[in-house]
Amino acid sequence: MNQRRSLFVITCIVFGYAFLYIPIFSMVVFSFNASKLVTVWDSANSPTLKWYHALLHNNEILDAAWISVKVALINACGAVILGTLAGFALARFARFRGRFVLSAMTTAPLVMPEVITGLSLLLLFVALEQAVGWPAGRGITTMTIAHMTFSMAYVTVVVQSRLATFDMSLEEAAMDLGARPLKVFFVITLPIVFPAVLSGWLLAFTLSWDDLVISSFTSGPGSSTLPMVVFSKVRLGVSPEINVLATITISVVTIIIVGVSLWMARSKRIATSPA
Amino acid sequence: MRAVLGRFKFGGRGLVVVLPYVWLMLFFVVPFLIVLKISFSDIDLAIPPYKPLWIWDGEHAPAITLNFNNYTFLFTDKLYVKALLNSLKVAFVSSMLCLLIGYPMAYGIARSRPAVRSVLLMLIVLPFWTSLLLRVYAWIGLLKANGVINNVLLHLGLIHEPLTMLYTPFAMYVGIVYSYLPFMILPLYANLEKMDWQLIEAAEDLGCRPWRAFLSITLPLSRNGVLAGSMLVFIPAVGEFVIPALLGGPNALMIGRILWDEFFSNRDWPVASAVAILMLLLLVPFMMWYQSIQAREAAASE
Numbered sequence: 001m002n003q004r005r006s007l008f009v010i011t012c013i014v015f016g017y018a019f020l021y022i023p024i025f026s027m028v029v030f031s032f033n034a035s036k037l038v039t040v041w042d043s044a045n046s047p048t049l050k051w052y053h054a055l056l057h058n059n060e061i062l063d064a065a066w067i068s069v070k071v072a073l074i075n076a077c078g079a080v081i082l083g084t085l086a087g088f089a090l091a092r093f094a095r096f097r098g099r100f101v102l103s104a105m106t107t108a109p110l111v112m113p114e115v116i117t118g119l120s121l122l123l124l125f126v127a128l129e130q131a132v133g134w135p136a137g138r139g140i141t142t143m144t145i146a147h148m149t150f151s152m153a154y155v156t157v158v159v160q161s162r163l164a165t166f167d168m169s170l171e172e173a174a175m176d177l178g179a180r181p182l183k184v185f186f187v188i189t190l191p192i193v194f195p196a197v198l199s200g201w202l203l204a205f206t207l208s209w210d211d212l213v214i215s216s217f218t219s220g221p222g223s224s225t226l227p228m229v230v231f232s233k234v235r236l237g238v239s240p241e242i243n244v245l246a247t248i249t250i251s252v253v254t255i256i257i258v259g260v261s262l263w264m265a266r267s268k269r270i271a272t273s274p275a
Numbered sequence: 276m277r278a279v280l281g282r283f284k285f286g287g288r289g290l291v292v293v294l295p296y297v298w299l300m301l302f303f304v305v306p307f308l309i310v311l312k313i314s315f316s317d318i319d320l321a322i323p324p325y326k327p328l329w330i331w332d333g334e335h336a337p338a339i340t341l342n343f344n345n346y347t348f349l350f351t352d353k354l355y356v357k358a359l360l361n362s363l364k365v366a367f368v369s370s371m372l373c374l375l376i377g378y379p380m381a382y383g384i385a386r387s388r389p390a391v392r393s394v395l396l397m398l399i400v401l402p403f404w405t406s407l408l409l410r411v412y413a414w415i416g417l418l419k420a421n422g423v424i425n426n427v428l429l430h431l432g433l434i435h436e437p438l439t440m441l442y443t444p445f446a447m448y449v450g451i452v453y454s455y456l457p458f459m460i461l462p463l464y465a466n467l468e469k470m471d472w473q474l475i476e477a478a479e480d481l482g483c484r485p486w487r488a489f490l491s492i493t494l495p496l497s498r499n500g501v502l503a504g505s506m507l508v509f510i511p512a513v514g515e516f517v518i519p520a521l522l523g524g525p526n527a528l529m530i531g532r533i534l535w536d537e538f539f540s541n542r543d544w545p546v547a548s549a550v551a552i553l554m555l556l557l558l559v560p561f562m563m564w565y566q567s568i569q570a571r572e573a574a575a576s577e
Contacts, residue, residue, distance in 0.1 A: 006485065009379050009382060009383040009386075010383065012376070012379035012380055012383065013379070013380055013383040013384075013395075016376055016377075016380040017380075019376070019453065020399070020402050020453070020456065021398075021402075022417070023413035023417060023453070024402065024410065024413065026423055027409070027412075027413045027416070030416065037421070040421060040426070081294075082298055085290075085291050085292075085294050085295050086295035086299075088291055089291050089292045089295070093288060093291075096288070098292070101296075102295065102299070103566070105296075105299040106295075107566050108303070109303065110507075111506065111507060111510040111511055111561075111562055112510075112511075112562075113510070113511055113513060113514020113515070113531055113554065114514065114516065114531075115514050115516050115534045115535055115551070116514060116534075116551045119310060119534065119538060119547060120307050120310045120551065121302065121306050123306060123310055123313055124302065124306040124309050126323045127309050145302060148302075149298070149299070149303055152295065152298070156295075164573070206404050209406070210407055210408065212408055212517055213516055213535075216539075217538075227408050230408055230409070230412070231408060234408070234412050234521060235520075235521070238412070238415055238416050238419070242409070243416075245409065246405075246406070246409040246413065249406055249409060250405050253401070253404045253405050254401065257397070257400070257401060257404055258397070261393075261397060265393075
């Protein structure tokens with residue numbers, strides 16, 4: 001097999017990855033910088049942990065982070081349920097009434113500009129409140145509903161593509177042996193799609209945790225999420241505490257993603273050993 | 276066998292489909308109808324700040340007042356059309372830049388050894404999992420007047436005074452290309468991974484030059500990957516708000532920003548709705564195109 005790669009391709013790869021990672025590394029490095037000027041390295045007093053200390057005592061950021069965690073957790077669980085059902089329906093039921101509409105409704109949120117989704121959901125909540133009195137005002141509930149709506153689309157794609165590549169005869173064999181449909185789902189189907197469901201959950205959590213635009217439209221007074229607080233701070237200029245926040249985020253994400261993919265690679269090796 | 280499957284479908288099927296279907300109908304489709312409705316109403320100094328479309332006193336036929344003022348306003352005030360055209364331009368140029376940078380990367384990843392490949396892929400996916408807002412913020416630190424890039428260039432003696440990069444169109448393009456690059460690389464990689472490289476070898480054995488083999492075999496065969504990646508960059512980039520707001524400066528005319536300002540600063544919900552409808556009408560053909568590409572890819576991989 002030809003593994004030869006031209007110098008051109010290798011150069012592109014090196015520069016491409018540098019482009020993706022230099023900004024990330026710069027935030028990590030400057031999170032240890034003593035100077036308040038952020039990008040001017042104060043070599044006399046650096047590295048320092050003083051901005052880490054400041055961040056951990058910044059109540060505005062901590063409160064917002066707590067709201068973000070709550071929204072992201074509920075959202076991830078809800079989006080996984082809805083997305084798994086939709087992915088299952090699209091992968092398994094060859095034709096049913098509304099198939100086209102369902103597949104369109106789960107593709108569109110992936111590319112829909114966030115300002116449109118955010119505005120439309122806000123107007124729905126306002127209209128609902130006028131018509132039936134629910135949801136009373138806006139806050140964590142409305143934000144969670146909004147996040148579930150766009151993040152379930154991502155879960156659907158992940159689950160659907162996993163189901164599309166998996167051998168249906170396993171389910172058929174179990175049913176031939178007399179297993180009830182629900183039992184087949186929990187004993188055969190769910191363990192096989194579990195990696196996809198887990199990635200879907202993590203994806204839904206991250207999407208919600210990171211979202212600024214849709215949250216800004218659907219949140220209410222006193223329910224600012226972390227990205228909303230960060231955005232208002234960043235608009236006023238760079239701040240060393242944001243570098244710290246970025247460094248913590250990057251570390252946590254790297255540990256989780258690397259851990260999960262190693263675990264998945266291992267379980268995949270075990271599962272596919274005879275096949 | 277068939278009977279068992281049939282029972283399974285009959286029992287579980289309904290519920291499996293109905294729940295996500297109803298959810299998306301209520302929270303994804305109905306909201307657009309409301310946006311459409313409000314785009315035809317008048318601004319009002321009330322809560323919510325728009326007038327109802329129909330007034331019914333209980334006796335006479337309900338009076339429906341559709342007004343197209345919001346739309347005529349969008350087309351008479353040069354600002355909106357200009358912003359819309361500029362957004363299309365920025366999104367198009369950004370997707371082309373992503374393609375130029377992303378294609379060689381996806382190609383290199385697809386042709387590397389499996390062990391290297393999974394590491395390279397992970398490194399593409401990793402930034403995608405870290406907050407977009409924070410990664411865009413990182414560019415402020417790199418691009419500003421006393422930022423990292425200027426400091427390095429000054430130190431090396433390549434420039435004598437700091438370059439103005441932040442709050443320019445250049446900064447906005449950098450931010451968009453940087454943020455959306457993984458969305459270009461991943462579908463391209465998924466497509467190139469399935470490529471039969473023996474075709475290229477055969478062509479080269481027959482004396483075809485590598486560039487020619489690439490242009491006449493690899494590129495046409497990866498067409499669906501190129502289109503899917505470009506749509507994944509282009510469509511959301513048209514309505515992008517965060518990147519122009521943080522890097523583009525006050526003059527970066529993008530339609531997503533206009534919508535945001537109409538809503539949050541001017542509190543003109545009807546005009547914001549009309550902007551949304553206009554943007555949507557423009558983007559729906561691209562979304563349908565994207566969906567048909569996806570369907571083709573799925574059919575090809577079966």
